[in-house]
Amino acid sequence: MSAAPDPPALQITGLWKRFGEKIAVAGVDLTVPTGSFYGLVGPNGAGKTTTLSMATGLLRPDFGQVLVRGQDLWADPLRVKATLGVLPDGVRLFDRLTGAQLVTYSGLLRGLDRDTVRDRTADLLRTFDLADDADTLVVDYSAGMTKKVALACALVHAPRVLLLDEPFEAVDPVSAANIRDILSSYVAGGGTVVVSSHVMDLVQRMCDHVAVIAQGHVLAQGTTDEVRGSATLEDRFVELVGGRRTEGALSWLRTSSD
Amino acid sequence: MxxxxxxxxxxxxxxxxxxxxxxxxxxxxxxxxxxxxxxxxxxxxxxxxxxxxxxxxxxxxxxxxxxxxxxxxxxxxxxxxxxxxxxxxxxxxxxxxxxxxxxxxxxxxxxxxxxxxxxxxxxxxxxxxxxxxxxxxxxxxxxxxxxxxxxxxxxxxxxxxxxxxxxxxxxxxxxxxxxxxxxxxxxxxxxxxxxxxxxxxxxxxxxxxxxxxxxxxxxxxxxxxxxxxxxxxxxxxxxxxxxxxxxxxxxxxxxxxxxxRSEGGTSASHSGLGFFDRVPATPTGAVVARCLTYWLRDPRYAASVAVVPVMVLLLWFLGRGGSGVLGAGVLVAFVMGWSLSADISYDHTAFWTHLAAPVDGRVDRTGRAVAGLLVGGVAVLATDLVVLGVSGRWDATAPLLGMSLGVLAAGVGLSSVYSARVVYPVPKPGDNPFSTPQGNSFAVMLTQSLGMLLLLVVCAPTVGLGIAALLTDVVLLDVLTLAVGVGTGVAAVVVGIRTGARVYDRRAPELLQSIRSFA
Structure with a gap:
């Protein structure tokens, strides 16, 4: 990266987090350039969710700094949070609200006026194919619909930086393609997106930048082409993370016993 | 096997x-x-x-x-x-x-x-x-x-x-x-x-x-x-x-x-935005609307509202139809005021919505307190009206209002501080409201008891004056009860929201982290 005049959309330096005995994140440094579509990949339990939680103000880091467009998140949380769109993973929503109420709630909480919230809520629900279920309680939504309505909540205030934890999990292929289009056009318009995912193929096609995280460390980061070199992202990922077993594993499985 | x-x-x-x-x-x-x-x-x-x-x-x-x-x-x-x-x-x-x-x-x-x-x-x-x-x-x-x-x-x-x-x-x-x-x-x-x-x-x-x-x-x-x-x-x-x-x-x-059998259930439809259309379009208004919606729709909150008629009945029974029933409004006020102390615990991890938004402690605390005062106020006033009617003691209106509203406001104020400081395992959203959640500890029970004790202390002057007013015919005591009740209530709410907001601003991420550790 050449020295850019603008500060990066997200700069994480020396981030640490420990839960009891377990060190979930051990000195993570990440630089997400403005206008990039950034993929965060890693095996289960690598520290992706913990890193994203600390980068969005949901979890206080033990050490380290999070700069969003040059501003220190943990020094001035309210100001920085206003520019972030967040989709965390593994948390509940206020699911006794209807879909429309939930998106409205997110919009109002972020200080939008009533008309803007109403228009954008209708737009978002239509785009995510939830218009028919706008008046259904979110608790009665399917997993994929819940993901989509949460994404709508993350977008309603038109944030400058989007941090999405597993946005495609449980989402059907058509909706996933729609979401990809929305995110791509958002990036084209100058926004920055960070997504975490297990699906290497998706990240390779979608993201222009990527970071590989395992056991709380960043193993590689840069443009997707830099990181993967001549191999596919999946092969490169396996090479970096290790843990592939081919010889002698479950040999008995080959001999069917019928 | x-x-x-x-x-x-x-x-x-x-x-x-x-x-x-x-x-x-x-x-x-x-x-x-x-x-x-x-x-x-x-x-x-x-x-x-x-x-x-x-x-x-x-x-x-x-x-x-x-x-x-x-x-x-x-x-x-x-x-x-x-x-x-x-x-x-x-x-x-x-x-x-x-x-x-x-x-x-x-x-x-x-x-x-x-x-x-x-x-x-x-x-x-x-x-x-x-x-x-x-x-x-x-x-x-x-x-x-x-x-x-x-x-x-x-x-x-x-x-x-x-x-x-x-x-x-x-x-x-x-x-x-x-x-x-x-x-x-x-x-x-x-x-x-x-x-x-x-x-x-x-x-x-x-x-x-x-x-x-x-x-x-x-x-x-x-x-x-x-x-x-x-x-x-x-x-x-x-x-x-x-x-x-x-x-x-x-x-x-x-x-x-x-x-x-496949899993699944029925779904209900609720058209329109409900309370969200009826509150000011501000972050605080949104929190009020969300809390009010939950008071009506979440059985864990609804359970504490459902307690109201039962309590009137109970006191009427125990008081053998006498003036003892007058205490129902105060009891309802105490229960509903203090029930707000579990507000963030009830949110469970959905609390991240407040944390991810640029919502400060003042907005969060005020919104929850206003909703609690509205719902509690309606319940308390309705109870007061019923018990005054049943007992025919309309002369006791002023001290009764002073006591019940004062206790409610004091409870809301104290809860605003407590729930910003302590979260504890409660039945999760969708669980039976009366199930005993796992992992409730004596440490929590201790803070709960201390909180309620403090609430009793704050309410003591009002309730004392009120009882004296009910037992005697001194008009001055009636007025005094109303004044002291409203006074301590307003003070408790203002101080409670301010203190709670400061605690919230300092500790909100830690609250979410401890809620996640219960899950």
Whole structure:
């Protein structure tokens, strides 16, 4: 990266987090350039969710700094949070609200006026194919619909930086393609997106930048082409993370016993 | 296989205990308490065994045993979801023989304090015949049959009714309604005791009849053997065994059906934005609207509103229709004001929505407090109106309003600080509002007690003045109560929101982190 005049959309330096005995994140440094579509990949339990939680103000880091467009998140949380769109993973929503109420709630909480919230809520629900279920309680939504309505909540205030934890999990292929289009056009318009995912193929096609995280460390980061070199992202990922077993594993499985 | 299920239950229990020392303490205390009760019962049975009155022994053992069985059968319906660790639904993907599953689940049902206590009591029921060896043996057999009836019946009833009671709507409504008889337990017991006194003469006859029913038969076995009525005794064994067979068959069928049934429920539609259209379009207004919606839609909140009419009834009953009922409004105010102290705990991890948005403590605290004051205010005013009307003490209007509104506001103010500082495990969204969440510790109970104690101290001047005003005819006291009540209330809310907001701004991420650690 050449020295850019603008500060990066997200700069994480020396981030640490420990839960009891377990060190979930051990000195993570990440630089997400403005206008990039950034993929965060890693095996289960690598520290992706913990890193994203600390980068969005949901979890206080033990050490380290999070700069969003040059501003220190943990020094001035309210100001920085206003520019972030967040989709965390593994948390509940206020699911006794209807879909429309939930998106409205997110919009109002972020200080939008009533008309803007109403228009954008209708737009978002239509785009995510939830218009028919706008008046259904979110608790009665399917997993994929819940993901989509949460994404709508993350977008309603038109944030400058989007941090999405597993946005495609449980989402059907058509909706996933729609979401990809929305995110791509958002990036084209100058926004920055960070997504975490297990699906290497998706990240390779979608993201222009990527970071590989395992056991709380960043193993590689840069443009997707830099990181993967001549191999596919999946092969490169396996090479970096290790843990592939081919010889002698479950040999008995080959001999069917019928 | 059977041993596996029992071991699984034991492992679940042990791992649950491993996570916190306080849980071990809790279990030990519950165990000691149960042991104490069992010991009392055993002592009672031994004493009963010294009585020569055969009829008395039969009456006590049969009626108490039947109550035990009925309790096992019906309690899981009320307290649905209290113990779902071995929910048969979770085994649907395993290739298990149903026969093994049935035996394993029955035995696993006896692991735990209630199970062990029931086994002890079932065995001890024979002690009422400790002077007659043959009847004693019959008593042990009867006790074993009785315990089996308890466990198998309880599983059969829950499995059979699961499709009905697992629907979200039913569960929510039933859970809230179930609290009514529970709160009224005192008056009901009083009524029953009074009733019992009048029917004491026919109790032995009732026991004889109940002894022929499925719930009472095993408990009547020893009495029949003791009396030498071998035909009747054989009948009791027959009834018990037949009941067991029927219950196992029902359970088996229901279990088989549950394995092929798909999960799912009904969904309700709520058109429009509800409260969100009726509040100012500001972050604080949004929080108010969200909280109000939850007060109406979430059974955990609805439960505390449902308590209101019950409380009026209770005080009216205890006060024998006199002026004691006037206290209902103050009691409602206390309960509803303090119920706000669990607000963030009730959000569970959905609390991240506030944390991710640029919402500061002032917005969060004010929104929740305003919603609490609105709902609580309506409930308190309605209660006051009803009790004033019922008692005809319209002269007490001013002090009553002063007391109830003052207590409500003080509760809301104190809760605003408490809930920004302490989160604790509560029933999760969608759980039974009266289920006991895992991991509640004594540390939390201690802070809860301290908080309520502090609330009592803050309310004391108002309530003291109010009582004085109610008992005398001094107009000055009426005015003073109203003034002091409103004064302390407003002060508590303002100071509470300010302090709570400061605490919130400092600790909000830590609150979310501790909520996540409960999950």
């Amino acid at each position: 059977v041993a596996h299920l029992v071991r699984l239950k034991l492992t679940l229990l042990r791992n649950g205990l491993r996570s916190s020392v306080w849980k071990v303490v809790g279990l030990v205390l519950t165990g000691l308490y149960a042991l104490f009760l069992v010991a009392m019962c055993v002592a009672g049975l031994v004493v009963l065994g010294t009585q020569d009155d055969v009829e008395l022994r039969r009456t006590v053992v049969v009626l108490a045993g039947s109550l035990l069985v009925v309790g096992w059968w019906l309690l899981p319906l009320v307290a649905f979801g209290v113990d779902s660790t071995l929910d048969p639904e979770r085994f649907r993907l395993f290739a298990l023989r149903r026969r093994h599953l049935l035996t394993g689940l029955s035995l696993a049902g006896l692991v735990g304090v209630p199970g062990v206590a029931t086994v002890l009591l079932g065995g001890a029921s024979a002690l009422a015949w400790w002077r007659e060896p043959v009847a004693l043996v019959a008593g042990v057999v009867g006790g074993a049959l009785g315990v089996l009836l308890c466990v198998v019946g309880s599983r059969a009833v829950t499995t059979l009714l699961a499709p009905f009671i697992s629907g979200r709507r039913f569960r929510e409504v039933a859970a809230v309604l179930a609290i009514v008889p529970l709160i009224l337990l005192g008056p009901i017991l009083l009524g029953v005791t009074a009733g019992l006194a009048t029917v004491a003469d026919v109790l032995p006859d009732i026991a004889v009849v109940v002894g022929w029913t499925p719930v009472g038969a095993p408990w009547a076995l020893a009495a029949d053997v003791g009396a030498g009525a071998w035909g009747a005794a054989a009948g009791k064994v027959g009834i018990s065994l037949a009941t067991l067979v029927v219950l196992v068959a029902v359970w088996d069928r229901a279990l088989a059906a549950s394995f092929v």
